[in-house]
Amino acid sequence: MLISSAYDDLLEQAFTLAGKPFARLSAMIRKGNKHEVGHVQVEFSDGNAAAGVYTSEQVSTLEKTLADYSIIYKMRGTCRSNGNAREALTVTESDYFSFAQNTAAILPNYLVAQLGDLGLLFVGYRPRHWEDRLLATVLLKRRQAPEPCFRLVQTGEEPLETVFWQRRSVQPYAMDVQELEQYLVGGVA
Structure with missing residues (x-):
């Protein structure tokens, strides 16, 4: 998903x-x-x-x-x-x-249930603006799963972004976008 x-x-x-x-x-x-x-x-x-x-x-x-x-x-x-x-x-x-x-109505329970057993990886998502932080917060709160959440660290990440992720226990993941692309291409083929 x-x-x-x-x-x-x-x-x-x-x-x-x-x-x-x-x-x-x-x-x-x-x-x-x-x-x-x-x-x-x-x-x-x-x-x-x-x-x-x-x-x-x-x-x-x-x-x-x-x-x-x-x-x-x-x-x-x-x-x-x-x-x-x-x-x-x-x-x-x-x-x-x-x-x-x-927020309870916007993210369907079916999708929340699907996310429950999965890890979550934020790729290319930057919570710079309040509306971006709102979307990420809604997703993380509705998910309520024990599986960890990760984010690909991006160059030029601002301190506010780093603190936002830390406060929500979203851990940095050491993989660059090209490496992720190779992984996904291998999984799709």
Whole structure:
């Protein structure tokens, strides 16, 4: 499972190029005409008919279907999506306040359960701004797992970032991005 804070679809493009099927999940962070906050937009790379918008609880009913896919959870939504994209896109300050007020609904219990038995590695994530710290804090608090969390240390890390990670027991991991890429390519092949 990959949890992305990026708006773009570069992860999805990489999976498509590698021929790996994926499911993209994005939580609705603002109430729309048809959906409440916390509903989850589910899309499949192969056009699976199970695509649609589900309540957070209903996502767990897709467990057998999702087992055939790599899951990409877009914490901030994505710019390339169907008509529900505006309700799943976290862009403005008020969107982040809505996100903060509804954290229990935004991260589906199904995904939290999946994270429970896994370690967590933050790659390329920099908690420089308050909204970035908010997203990481929500993820770490909802996860509540005994497995350790790590982050790839980046050059130019600011003291605030270092303290943020230390206070949340997210340990530095000594691996550069090229080494990680080789590991992932070997695992995908």
